[in-house]
Amino acid sequence: xxxxxxxxxxxxxxHRRKVTPQQAGLSIQGRRRTQGLRREELALLCGISSTWVTxxxxxxxxxxxxxxxxxxxxxxxxxxxxx
Numbered sequence: 001x002x003x004x005x006x007x008x009x010x011x012x013x014x015h016r017r018k019v020t021p022q023q024a025g026l027s028i029q030g031r032r033r034t035q036g037l038r039r040e041e042l043a044l045l046c047g048i049s050s051t052w053v054t055x056x057x058x059x060x061x062x063x064x065x066x067x068x069x070x071x072x073x074x075x076x077x078x079x080x081x082x083x
Contacts, residue, residue: 006059
């Protein structure tokens with residue numbers, strides 16, 4: 001996984017920016033400077049820590065479980081091909 005960690009991080013970051021909080025089922029009031037979901041929101045929706053999301057996006061050599069990857073793909077509304 002170490003060799004693919006930066007690729008996974010870039011992929012997650014790109015797709016996180018594409019999903020709005022409303023699309024993910026969050027009700028957000030007011031203005032936002034962040035395009036798409038914040039790391040903390042993605043972590044909350046996936047049941048993982050924001051530190052874990054940060055490490056994945058930074059390309060650190062972490063090994064997310066299949067269950068975590070499934071929750072990320074569902075929350076980010078990935079297509080079958082993207083999964």
